[in-house]
Amino acid sequence: MEPDHWHLRWQQGRTGFHTGEPNPWLERFYPELGLNSGDTVLLPLCGKAVDLVWLAQHKHNVLGVELSEIALQHFFEEQQLAAVRSQQPPFTQWESGPITLLEGDFFDLAPQQTVDCRAVFDRAALVALPAEMRQRYVAHLATLLSSGTTILLVTTDYPQQEKTPPPFAVSDTEVQQLYRDAFEVEQLHSEDLSHSQDPLSKRGVTALIENIYRITRQ
Secondary structure, eight states: OOHHHHHHHHHHHTTEEEESSSOHHHHHHGGGGOTTTOOEEEEEEOOTHHHHHHHHHTEEEEEEEOOOOHHHHHHHHTTOOOOEEEEEEEEEEEEEETTTEEEEGGOOOGGGGGEEEEEEEEESSSSSOOHHHHHHHHHHHHHHHOOOOOEEEEEEEOOGGSSSSOOOOHHHHHHHHHTTEEEEEEEEEEEEEESSSSSHHTOSSSOEEEEEEEEEEE
């Protein structure tokens, strides 16, 4: 998806992918990240995710990257947080206590900006990107993360022809292929949500699987 697609969605308020609650897979599998108090967690394409606050409440520094100024405005307003804005070209930085959000293109993020990151939570970045951009995304992650950094990845898999993305369907096979060159991949959990109250299930897809992975930079 091109940046204009996401800017338009935020302008039109088409952000049903935000639930207003911490992601349940983060709550369940957070210990798998092996974090210590004060460690920094990176959230790519973070939007206004409540996960940012949840991680900060667990005594972590949080670094989020998001294209949309509207998303960041909504985040700080809804969380009733005052943010200090500054220019950190090519980003605009929004900072409030342990939460730092960078307004701009994730692909402009440089290794010196992620040197303190010990983990990544990706619940909506990989699945927001078409196939050709998923390859670029994983390759860029590999340049940003030091050896031993862990990723908690959540993917969604369903018959792609049954729904216009995003989210995109990402299979286990594709995850293994995307990450195998620079990462170690371990599937932590797989759950069939075909008959659940998940928004995709309610929109008529005939099969819906969510997979959760712990992925470690080699």
